[in-house]
Amino acid sequence: MSLEGLSPVRSGNVSARFSDGMLITPTAMAYSVMTADDVVFIDAEGAPQRGGRAPSSEWHFHLAIYGAKAEARAVVHCHSTSATALACARKSIPAFHYMVAVAGGQDIPLAPYATFGTPELAQAVVATLKDRRACLLANHGQIAFGETLEATLDLAREVEALAAQYIAVLQLGAVHILDDEEMGIVL
Numbered sequence: 001m002s003l004e005g006l007s008p009v010r011s012g013n014v015s016a017r018f019s020d021g022m023l024i025t026p027t028a029m030a031y032s033v034m035t036a037d038d039v040v041f042i043d044a045e046g047a048p049q050r051g052g053r054a055p056s057s058e059w060h061f062h063l064a065i066y067g068a069k070a071e072a073r074a075v076v077h078c079h080s081t082s083a084t085a086l087a088c089a090r091k092s093i094p095a096f097h098y099m100v101a102v103a104g105g106q107d108i109p110l111a112p113y114a115t116f117g118t119p120e121l122a123q124a125v126v127a128t129l130k131d132r133r134a135c136l137l138a139n140h141g142q143i144a145f146g147e148t149l150e151a152t153l154d155l156a157r158e159v160e161a162l163a164a165q166y167i168a169v170l171q172l173g174a175v176h177i178l179d180d181e182e183m184g185i186v187l
């Protein structure tokens, strides 16, 4: 994620469902120096393992996704440039390209703004992901979940590519949105 430029410096975080909770990246640690020993276990109640590193500040939304989505086994959150630019412009990604279906529906929605690391942001994320596997986060970035870490990273890559393409189309000033019937066929 870091080497591909999907998440500059210490931004973003990754988790995987584990036991009755999850394993999550530590807060404020560069990926380049992170090792398996730095990863933190958090149980279903949100209690981190004793004696370990402090977990990602975003553990609320990671845990909330595992609580709300039985199929979720991995979560990737990143501040990839194009997805973040759209999210800061408070734009979702409509069906300008049929590939938005990778997120599970007719668009890639935008979660309303809430301060990072808060239960309010977790609530907004879960509500926005009601029928989706990925969304943008207003003035923040993007989040994706899936059945494996690899598939979830791929989805985050797809969201970033679609965001870059949509920005290019907006610059051309000629957006054509596929209608619900066509997106129904695609889905």
Ligand code: 13P
Pocket (backbone or CB within 6 Å): 010, 011, 012, 013, 025, 026, 027, 028, 029, 055, 056, 057, 058, 079, 116, 117
């Ligand atoms: P953490 O280092 O606490 O995971 O925070 C990074 C981030 O991107 C917050 O949204």
